[in-house]
Amino acid sequence: MSTDLEQFYEIFFEESSELLAEMEACLLGLDVNSPDLEDLNAIFRAAHSIKGGAGTFGFTDMTEMTHMLETLLDKLRKGELQVRSEMVDAFLKAGDVIKDQLAGHRGDGGADPAVAAEICEELKKFTEEISMSGEDVPSSEPVIEEAAQKEEQVVAQEETSSATDVAAQTVFHIEFSKEEMSAASLENLFSNLNEQGALEDQTVPSEDNICKLKLTSASSEEDIWEMLAFIVDPANLKIETEVAASAEMNAPADVDEETVESVEEDASVKSHQEAELGYGFFPGSPAAPNDAEDEASVPTPSSQQNDNANKKDTVPNAKSSGNAKSTASGETSSIRVSIEKVDQMINLVGELVITQAMLAQTASQVDPVIYEKLHSGMGQLERNTRDLQESVMSIRMMPISFVFSRYPRVVRDLASKLNKHVELKTVGEGTELDKGLIEKIADPLTHLVRNSLDHGVEIPEKRIAAGKPAQGTITLSAFHQGGSIVIEVSDDGAGLNREKILEKATERGISVNEGMSDQEVWMLIFEAGFSTAELVTDVSGRGVGMDVVKRNIQGMGGRIEIESAYGVGTRISIRLPLTLAILDGLSVAVGDQMFIVPLTYIMESLQPVAEDIKTVSGHGRVVKVRGEYLPIIALHEIFNLCPNVTEIHKGILVILETDGHKAAMFVDDLVGQHQVVIKSLESNYRRVKGVSGATIMGDGKVALILDAAMLVMSSQQESA
Amino acid sequence: MAKTILAVDDSASIRQMVSFTLKGAGYEVIEAVDGQDALEKANQHNVNLVLTDINMPRMDGLKLLELLRNLANYKNVPILMLTTESDSAMKAKGKEAGATGWLVKPFDPNRLLEVIKKVIG
Secondary structure (H helix, E strand, C coil): CCCCHHHHHHHHHHHHHHHHHHHHHHHHHCCCCCCCHHHHHHHHHHHHHHHHHHHHHCCHHHHHHHHHHHHHHHHHHCCCCCCCHHHHHHHHHHHHHHHHHHHHHCCCCCCCHHHHHHHHHHHHHHHHHHHHCCCCCCCCCHHHHHHHHHCHHHHHHHHHHCCCCCCCCEEEEEEEECCCCCHHHHHHHHHHHHHHEEEEECCCHHHCCEEEEEEEECCCHHHHHHHHHHHCCHHHEEEEEEECHHHHHHCCCCCCHHHHHHHHHHHHHHHHHHHHHCEEECCCCCCCCCCHHHHHHCCCHHHHHHHHHCCCCCCCCHHHHHHCCCCCCCCCCCCCCCHHHHHHHHHHHHHHHHHHHHHHHHHCCCCCCCCHHHHHHHHHHHHHHHHHHHHHHHHCEEECHHHHCCHHHHHHHHHHHHCCCEEEEEECCCCEEEHHHHHHHHHHHHHHHHHHHHHHCCCHHHHHHCCCCCCEEEEEEEEEECCEEEEEEEECCCCCCHHHHHHHHHHCCCCCCCCCCHHHHHHHHHCCCCCCCCCCCCCCCCCCCHHHHHHHHHHCCCEEEEEEECCCEEEEEEEEECCCCEEEEEEEEECCEEEEEEHHHEEEEECCCHHHEEEECCCEEEEEECCEEEEEEEHHHHCCCCCCCCCHHHCEEEEEEECCEEEEEEECEEEEEEEEECECHHHHCCCCCCEEEEEECCCCCEEEEECHHHHHHHHHHHHC | CCCEEEEECCCHHHHHHHHHHHHHCCCEEEEECCHHHHHHHHHHCCCCEEEEECCCCCCCHHHHHHHHHHCHHHCCCCEEEEEECCCHHHHHHHHHHCCCEEEEECCCHHHHHHHHHHHHC
């Protein structure tokens, strides 16, 4: 019978990830010269919260690292230590390690313990600087402080006692049970203690279960206690202190030493009995249990038992797991729902939309005068379905700040590596897009940002020579435009060099000509095997990457565009559909088949005159549209269909455009514009060339969604 | 009638664990994400016990303690603070601010119930 703490793991993981991201953002925004106390507090709190959770749920590796962080941050926020940029670096690295540890617990990779130890050591060094620099550690006599809360009389003593030399050596008698402890953790413990001072093993051979140690150290009892509590079950741990001779010597002579000592000892023993329990009450405080003191200092058998079970097994009463299934509180303003549930809901709504369309089609065939009520009902159903669909889709929407927030770190790390000064600006972080797109856009965007930094922004000397500020700017912006979302990466760097690109492209065997528009030239950098960097750096530009970026964007149903001016800067725009689940399309008919063409690719539709259609030997047919000759894609030929019309001037041409290439698609007829629910053809059937998916139309028939980009590209290859 | 506990912690996972444990033992639980939130909720509900973290954004646990003790109907409501083992100075501050007792973090569900039972049964 145990409460499964595992059920809280997932929420802890998510929460920690959020806290880590927050911590990182604060760290990156931190002005090292005059740190904002609020920021330091926020960073401290993040570390503190992660530590609390990690401790509760038993992730000790994370506890250790966050503890180190917390200790150092606490000193920083109290102004006992000055923030330095090396510290910020160490904090960031520590954050990375914690992230890895978190991933490890999630069953996905993990942290290298050696790296973790190294960073712990680094943090420790910073923390210790303060003690070495002679500034006072708040109190190395915790015994006295702890006693202060319980025994009023000790408070009086404290003033005199605290005058005791800070470096006083204290003798600790440590006792704990070795049972259930591995040799490795024992060894670890011994070496930790050895670092603190002189260690003497006083274990009695006859009872070798009980480990007895004598430690003489300047460390505070709390430090020792804490160090041990990481390794030894606190329930089985006992520490007693004895002020060493040196401390007594340093104590003011007019204080009755014996009294001080006995009071201290008494209090410390008691406080640790309470610490064993893990809680306590302040006598005389409001609503404290009457027996507070007794119970707290004399553990009852039942509490003792619980203590032993502590941390490894958790034993709640049987009811607790049965009763409260729901853990989400009605008081909180958001709930966490698994993505599967949301997707299932979106799917169901999709089905509903289809059913509604079918009903509407059937209803349209009956006499609206006789069935007036049916008609008004259908109208309402349509509106409600549309609203429902919109609100369900919005559940999957996330602000793009989820992606943008990772770039300050990327830019910071990279800029310092390349010795460039770069400021990252983000605009429109609140713009929302589908979660699926958020996940997929991160990698290509990272590549573009790195590319801007590496190839776009110049080194400070060059910038100054060009009359620009030494610090370059990279701007990430996101906004809605029409039915799509646009994400832009722009820099005020060197801009693209037309000549250089053309030269390089020729070198790489990519076909070019002088008559190409700038737009077409810029697109060359997305060709496979193209790289304009003079030196291949480990940052970007191995000749792979930009073409992958383009492919990824296209895979999401998006488009990529470049604008650039030499010496002024470059702007790369990514245009994505708002969601992956629904598509605005034009339905076209070929024979008895229906196809959907994504609206984003369509420029216009027209009925050509016979004279404009020419046959080019070996290259198929072309059509002249406003002085431009476009290849004709005959849909019935590609899919082997029997069309109603075969003469082009009797049918319709739909002009498609992608990546600056155009083509005219020949179809029988235009049927109408629809919002269609995309169904994957791959998961239901198999991949078909020229088709990106399928949908179910109002009449129940399946219509294929055309992969317009692919059709245009293949027509280009044929005519080239 | 079930007794109501106001659980204040900025960490959602801890909050959820506390809430789950207490609800399982038959208590009503009101969650609050920080001192400010807790103060508002304390005013809206009748609470039999307050369990609060110390380090929180907006308003920390100590300030919350102080402000709650200034409210007439919270003069005698037990308030337990969650604190880390080493925070002996914090315990002193907590006592001064009017805390009833403390519970060391990290804690397991049993210990939590044990303490709560001792205070409000």
